[in-house]
Amino acid sequence: MFKMTKTAIVTGGGQGIGQGIALQLAQDGFNIVIADLNPTTAADTVTQVEALGVKGLAVQTDVSDETSVNAMVVAAKNAFDTIDVLVNNAGIAQVGTIEETSAADFDKIFKINVNSVFYGIKAVAPIMRAQGKGKIINASSIAGHEGMELLGPYSATKFAIRGLTQSAAQELAKDHITVNGYAPGIVLTPMWDLIDKRMSEIHNVPIGQSLHDYIQSIALGRGEHPQDIANLVSFLASDKADYITGQTYVVDGGIRYI
Ligand SMILES: NC(=O)C1=CN([C@@H]2O[C@H](COP(=O)(O)OP(=O)(O)OC[C@H]3O[C@@H](n4cnc5c(N)ncnc54)[C@H](O)[C@@H]3O)[C@@H](O)[C@H]2O)C=CC1
């Protein structure tokens, strides 16, 4: 058994935004559990986390599978005793029109992006209730505030996550469990490499053009970095955010004004 310190689980923490959040929470002193489908990247993030002086644990997890999420939460609790923060970050994007999206792909993106949040909340709530406190932080998007062209099913999942966040916040407030979210804009991660590539095929423009065009729409004049979101999550995971619940904060450098 590792030493008792606060513990945060970050789903999809093997790369991108989740990795940025994991490294920031490690700097804040949390032991970190990385729950990712990819065991290699999860282990790599754990190595980086441990270099910051806290303990890390990689658990290969499919967040779209309730049994897998439950097993991951049991492994985290066994390793670290408490689960103080759950960051439901893992997600996928699909690019294409609604008409060309198959029902199977629609189900798939809902399972990974939305069911995962539902399973995660259900798995940690009893543990946090017994501890007397906890924080759940979910990944939405600016696409969860205004639907984006060619990202229809994706946008729908991000709206759904805001809905779950608001309902869970009300249901869990009496247990001193807060539930909040973050809504990033155009973040320079492997997800946007994929979106850009697919948009370049659809619009018949060079690779990089779609990303460049989206970045032009950002008031602060640059693409977003995982650290920009990690700064907010660091606050939401801290005691300083104890009186905030049910909110999903836009962190986009100035694209949507909500
Ligand atoms: N990149 C962006 O511009 C934005 C991203 N977001 C959201 O932020 C979150 C993170 O995005 P990125 O870091 O950009 O994505 P990414 O694609 O770079 O990383 C996603 C991570 O989730 C993991 N993952 C995927 N499916 C999984 C599954 N079934 N079970 C467990 N892990 C799984 C991947 O292995 C990967 O490590 C996502 O929910 C995404 O929708 C929101 C707004 C903008």
Ligand SMILES: CC(=O)C(C)=O
């Ligand atoms: C991937 C994503 O959420 C956006 C807004 O680009």
